[in-house]
Amino acid sequence: MNKSMLAGIGIGVAAALGVAAVASMNVFESGPQYAQVLSAVPVKETIKTPRKACRNMTVTHRRPAQDENRLIGSALGAVAGGVIGHQFGGGRGKDVATVVGALSGGYAGNQIQGAMQEGDTYATTQRRCKTVYDNTEKMLGYDVTYQIGDRQGKIRMSSDPGTRIPLDNKGQLALNQKT
Numbered sequence: 402m403n404k405s406m407l408a409g410i411g412i413g414v415a416a417a418l419g420v421a422a423v424a425s426m427n428v429f430e431s432g433p434q435y436a437q438v439l440s441a442v443p444v445k446e447t448i449k450t451p452r453k454a455c456r457n458m459t460v461t462h463r464r465p466a467q468d469e470n471r472l473i474g475s476a477l478g479a480v481a482g483g484v485i486g487h488q489f490g491g492g493r494g495k496d497v498a499t500v501v502g503a504l505s506g507g508y509a510g511n512q513i514q515g516a517m518q519e520g521d522t523y524a525t526t527q528r529r530c531k532t533v534y535d536n537t538e539k540m541l542g543y544d545v546t547y548q549i550g551d552r553q554g555k556i557r558m559s560s561d562p563g564t565r566i567p568l569d570n571k572g573q574l575a576l577n578q579k580t
Contacts, residue, residue: 435565436547436574444541455530464521473514481506
């Protein structure tokens with residue numbers, strides 16, 4: 402064999418080995434290596450946590466009436482009105498004035514005692530509580546829409562994938578890898 406033939410065979414073998422080595426490194430891979438992220442929408446859940454909110458309030462109470470029918474006021478008013486009415490008129494007129502004074506005084510005494518009882522109040526402090534809710538948001542993940550070639554897909558991911566998701570050697574999403 403001549404030298405040029407041996408050199409040609411050597412160069413051919415070296416070229417074939419080089420092509421095989423490059424092919425094993427996926428340089429000639431025909432499919433895409435990444436899926437294009439079209440959208441990544443955060444998915445959140447609102448959690449309502451109940452708690453008790455209390456505050457002290459001043460409450461005004463009316464004291465219970467000791468004389469609900471206001472008899473004392475009516476009686477005292479009638480006596481005072483009768484005495485005053487007796488001062489007017491003469492004869493039968495004096496008697497009529499006494500009766501009118503007693504009736505008017507009784508009514509006035511009743512009303513005065515009622516007003517005094519209404520104004521007889523006292524205040525206490527009471528603790529009032531109600532349930533209120535604190536809202537917190539919990540991140541559930543991201544609803545991701547992606548595209549590989551001309552087909553689209555959707556997946557929920559725990560973190561924002563960015564603009565692309567790596568693919569494995571079968572053209573599927575490689576979700577356990579970092580980009």
